Amino acid sequence: MNLKKMAALRAAHEIRDGDVVGLGTGSTAHYFIRELGRRVLEEELDVMGIPTSYQSMFLASSSGIRITGLSEHDPDVAVDGADEVDPQLNLIKGGGAAHTLEKIVDSAAERFIVIVDESKLVDRLGAFPLPVEVIPAACRPVMETLESMGADVSIRSCEGKDGPVVTDNGNFVLDASFGVIHEPGDLEVRLNSIPGVVENGIFSGLADMVIAGTSDGLKIMKP
Known part of the structure; x- marks a missing residue:
């Protein structure tokens, strides 16, 4: 099955x-x-x-x-x-x-x-790029902040249409690759403290x- x-x-x-x-x-x-x-x-x-x-x-x-x-x-x-x-x-x-x-x-x-x-x-989180939902106007500064934290960041693009993925909430999604995430709970809180971040994908x-x-x-x- x-x-x-x-x-x-x-x-x-x-x-x-x-x-x-x-x-x-x-x-x-x-x-x-x-x-x-x-x-x-x-x-x-x-x-x-x-x-x-x-x-x-x-x-x-x-x-x-x-x-x-x-x-x-x-x-x-x-x-x-x-x-x-x-x-x-x-x-x-x-x-x-x-x-x-x-x-x-x-x-x-x-x-x-x-x-x-x-x-x-x-064994550890991090191979899958971490989704971060952001308010569109905050996209550039949030990307720069994530990069300063050591992540490789890209705006998620749509399949079947030009442009970025737009969530049901009207926002964009950044995919941030941090590598191995050693302290998921700490990173979850840190990311949600960045102005413009709506929510991130660490649970x-x-x-x-x-x-x-x-x-x-x-x-x-x-x-």
């Missing part, structure tokens, strides 16, 4: 009747939302979803999941993928440019479950469970 799908199907069975669920964004979250929608329809679960992007909102709606928001409910559980996961369950997220709302929803949830395939498990100390699909089966990791 597809290893991403394996992890997603397992996570979908963590959801209980009456739950409000934070719905992640990306290819692994796609499998989760589809499976949760199947359970909602076949088992008549009373479940609502809080999407973290337009992509997940449209997918959830078409899958039969009722949509709500943080203005109305706190999520009981949030489920999302990750681009990297270290042994302490620190994450890099943001490959889909949705990490700002993902971090808001995941932080608000009573439980945050991460679903990945084994290729996302790393430290948030994950309550990681479900990884591996060639040997499912691997469950907890703090």
Whole structure:
């Protein structure tokens, strides 16, 4: 079986009747939302979803999941993928440019479950360029600050259109390669203190469970 799908199907069975669920964004979250929608329809679960992007909102709606928001409910559980996961369950997220709302929803949830395939498990974060969402007017000074911190920085470009990626929040995404990140929590705080930075893709100390699909089966990791 597809290893991403394996992890997603397992996570979908963590959801209980009456739950409000934070719905992640990306290819692994796609499998989760589809499976949760199947359970909602076949088992008549009373479940609502809080999407973290337009992509997940449209997918959830078409899958039969009722949509709500943080203005109305706190999520009981949030489920999302990750681009990297270290042994302490620190994450890099943001490959889909949705990490700002993902971090808001995941932080608000009573439980945050991460679903990945084994290729996302790393000894230390940093091989995947760190996404940093910035207000467009602040793009140049933020890039210069990140470079002064030792990062190689580029503005993320769109595929299929000219110009930069624009997030659901109307901002740009910088991809900053720092190399090995030795203190993820410290770097997360430092980056968010830069004027013009909206949010960065380090998620430290948030994950309550990681479900990884591996060639040997499912691997469950907890703090």
